[in-house]
Amino acid sequence: MDIANCLAVIDRLCARELPAEHGRTDVGTGGPGYLTAALETSGDFHEDDGTEREETEAQFEADRDALGERLAERWGPAAAFGLAGVFLRTMAGEEIPEPWGTLASHVPDVQVWRAADRWIALGVSQWDGELPFQLLAVVTSTDPP
Known part of the structure; x- marks a missing residue:
């Protein structure tokens, strides 16, 4: 990861x-308010016995945490927010x-910060056990539920 x-x-x-409608941007996607x-x-991980998947998940979580430390220098400690509920x-x-x-x-939990009128969230996504992991950044004006 390139921090x-x-x-x-x-x-x-x-x-x-923040966009008013759904669509793609040069860095990802957006929708109303995010x-x-x-x-x-x-x-x-289609041909993985589970070992590579576990190692990759651990690396993505470490990358999220390392990036979160850098963001904490800007906005203070992150709040952990579980999304299972x-x-x-x-x-x-x-x-x-x-x-x-x-x-x-597809994201079990996020680290969140409040900066001015926006929330910034970092999380590790995986839609299914065979699909790729993604380290996601989200910026939104909508409060977490």
């Missing part, structure tokens, strides 16, 4: 106006505002 590049992407997300960027993406609420039919509803379906 300087990741910080530059997060800076670009923070500096932008922007998301994949800072790092692994390979897939949010996921259960969506499964029960509750409408969760974006980006939190979608994040909860």
